[in-house]
Amino acid sequence: QLNLCDKRDDFEDILEERRNSSDLRYALRCYTPALYKGLVPCKASMLKNIVLQSDSLQYVISQVSAECGESQEAVQEEASLLLEEMAHRLQLGTIRFFAFTLSKAFKVLFRSVCVNEEGIQRLQQAIQEHPVVLLPSHRSYMDFLMMSYILYTYDLALPVIAAGMDFMSMKFVGEMLRMSGAFFIRRSFGGDKLYWAVFSEYVKTMLRNGYAPIEFFLEGTRSRTGKSLTPKTGLLNIVMEPFFKGEVFDVNLVPVSISYERILEEALYARELLGVPKPKESTSGLLKARRILSEDYGSMHVYFGQPVSVRSLAQGHINRSQYNLVPRHIPQKPAADTQSFVNDTAYRLVRLQEESMVLKPWVLVAMLLLQNPDGMDLSTLTEQADWLRRLALTFGAFLDWPDREPCSKVISSSLVLHKNLVCVSGGRVRLVVDEPSGAELSTNEMAFNQAVSVLSCASYRNQILHLFVRPALLAVALQTANSNRRDEVYNCFNFLWNVFSNEFILCPGAAVQDFEEACFLLGKCGAIQELQQDIVTCQSGQTTLAFLCSVLDPFLQGYQVILYINIYHHKRACAHTHKHCFVFLTYAGSLKCYEALSSDMQKNALAALMRLKTVRKVKYDVTFAFSKTHRGLVSHLVMYCRFSRPFIFC
């Protein structure tokens, strides 16, 4: 299990040196990274040849040509084009260009960029021993630029990065990224056998040859909510396969946690979540966005985690000899045990990312402000933030809280940094809501603006949820369970755990461990006592428990609203997304339950309902399979919600 109180490394600000010495010299300095000991030296162009000639690709090519009746050459040509579209063209020159320009940009944007040096040393060691896969968290476009920048700074091998096809459409920039090591993959290629073969062979060849560390985002896309997303396992499976098949001795997976004090895309994300389409990536868009250069984005932290050896993870879980029965170049669907192993590993890695994510004081402030939508006195806020800080530390939070400064100063400086989200007037702190003067706004428009400010704020609060989610589930379970008996509490916990396992990173099948972890944490902070059969709440822990319950409130309420609206309006509304949104806005707005408007929460809720077999998908529509179960679920959810809202079902 994960150790919550591991000693963490110290950070070093890499911008400090940049501020004191020439960027140009830095960009042109000698770059001689340590390389993988088993490296087969080859150039980017040679790589393509190896991939095209590989047994596995040749096998699929002849298979495809037999299936669709095209000639072998034509398919080969197609594969070659796909590869052309995909492949990176890593060049040191481009990297140097980026090193120069990004130095300038980062110095303007950030106060500091902090990196744990010990992590860098571990990584350097790992790169030499076995092929390395870098797995950063994904919160911003900045992430992969920053990763390459840091690796260049520390004289480490530059990674090749799996990037979404979206960037390709940015004319000039796309090519620049390609030359700095990005390779582009289509967002969906479900049935395309050839594409899959080209893609997976490309990645595997780079891994086997030790060409460069491979970097991709487990979450698949930027998390707009600040919460980690459910990991995607496709690429992870590909990079593990060479180990399963014995082609490499081991593969090192290195989780990297990148945390921002202020996210560049902050306001965009909230609008995106509310259904305003994301601006298409374009070069002109990028140029327009340069006004962000005039703002202060605080500091950012990059934490390189302990390399995780696939070999030691797989010990006892994977029977590698199963791969010996079929020639290795024939593609095989991963067996069930492999699938679940890869899945577990993915969750474990995302949890590792979460744990090493540095949290700012502002995150605590956001949490408190959202729990008090009508605003708070600054003094109360300060007091409660200090209390919350101690609770978070008990739970093992990785807080970047300036030790020497008084609490009030810390709070006010983070309020200043986020002045676009909060304002202080007359000693009261409240969220800023965009209200253009003069124009009459309809209720729905007002609700929309409210929602933008709530969701923006929530994206910061969400950063700390991974810390509280298990204890919070337990706190709610304790409150709703009919008795203190351990098994009953567990049943309630398990129900909630199930409902929310799309919303939070809860490893599949780990409900019991999570329950125990929650018990341990609540016991540690003195909120509960574990007796033989019972779990008893302590008098002194009531504040903690009440707080933890309200942590989960927005989600419980949001799920309720989503469920309610889907059930009672699906016939009229579901087919028309606009109307659907409208209904949502009206209901949620009147209930002040803005988080239910987040498309992320809606998606998660529907996925959960589908998983729990309450609804099923019918073509493009979502239809509810009316059954006793869903009734049960609805009333069940209502039961868990403390503030019963006016729309309780009959």
Next chain:
Amino acid sequence: MASDGHICERRRAAERRLRVISGHLHQRDQDGHVAVSAQECKAEAPGDNPAKAATAAMPKRQEIMKWNGWGYGDSRFLFNKKGQAEFTGKYRLSGLIIPSLKDWMENTFGANLQHKAPATDCHNDVVKIVELACQHNVCLIPYGGTSVSSALECPPEETRSIVSLDTSQMNRILWIDEKNLTVHVEAGIIGQELESQLNESGYCTGHEPDSMEFSSLGGWVATRASGMKKNIYGNIEDLVVHIKMVTPRGVIEKSCQGPRMSTGPDIHHFIMGSETLGVVTEVTMKIRPVPEYQKYGSIVFPNFQQGVACLREVAKQRCAPASIRLMDNEQFQFLKPQVSSIFTSFLDGLKKFYITKFKGFDPHHLCVATLLFEGDREKVLQHEKQVYDIAAKFGLAAGEDNGQRGYMLTFVIAYLRVLDLCRNVKERIVRECKERGVQFPPLSTCVTQTYDAGACVYFYFAFNYRGLGDPIHVYEQVEHAAREEILANGGSLSHHHGGKLRKEWMKEAVSSVGLGMIKSVKEYVDPHNIFGNRNLL
């Protein structure tokens, strides 16, 4: 580890059993039924008399050889660290029991107390011994000449008396059929003896396992042995024409000496490699005229990959010489003085050759294949040329002068699993050693032999145990890890030999149905586990 109570119980049970057995034997003795004669051998009886209990009455071989077949000495060594309980469970009682044990041993077998192995003279003796063993429920462990992979170690859980059945006196060639080119031999004969006796008549079997000086024909059959020159002559399963084996159920043999039968599965395959079904007493095997001409050769490769690629090509064209072995760089460097005579002459030549002409080969990567051609002169030369032609594509025929070619380092080599397996296993060994505190880097190298559909890889593994508390245990752990790695990388559990070391992986290796099949054969043939060495199963 057994608890004290458990030991007591076991001891009582064993005492009881021994009393019964000795009673039976006394009776028989009065009837004047001396079943077989037994001669003394060198095993010691631990507990009672740890001093040399050896009075060697058997012919020379046993005198020079270390007694390796009988596992008691070994097992004490293995177990005393962990606590005497398991081990002495059998021996503590000896103080009590020995008098009666001594009696029946002396009276029945004409031997004195210390571990005696009944040495047999012919098939019929074996039949009698096995019958007796069945009658009195005594465990039999046949002994031919060696004990590899702990095959002859006495199972610690065995509570019956154990009789080691030495077959070394069954060493006669019974007949040679020059028309059909077969020889009929008693199975106790040692490889070297068989070969030299056959050579006198101008024949050979061509079966040359590395242990040839020590291992017996019966042992080859029982463990599915493989020989160095298998490319021409085949492994034991290709060489054997007829087997006679004594099992607790009776004698098993085919009705003819024909080369092939299609009456169901070949019963020889139940016997070969079975290890626990009975005693092989007589074997008919193929012979060949002694080859007219032998020629050694060697090829140098720039690296191991090229060597493997060359061997693959040779196997593909089915032109493998009698022996072809590829040594990797480590072995080439470290084992120089130990490499057998085949290599020595070549080494001198190579040195010169290497220094004068091929500085292009990195001495830390180059590896060497050794070759042995056999047959009539003309064919050997032809064959040699064919192999060297292939070799020229991958490396240098070290015996020839056409070396100017340099070497082709094609980037995309045939991606053989062999390469990955060798690398992974070596790395695993290095890593395991490091984890277990071996201070000096271990030596792990491999040599491969070719088959049509794959290759045979040998790993040599040794380490300096300085500073280790329990080096044997470390050794076993590392070996265990290496074996696991081999299986995971698509290797088979064993190329030859079974023994006890492989037991743990049997199910994984042959599937549970497969294991069940083997078990059911054992159950039918030997329901009371008379041949109780507990190998494989």
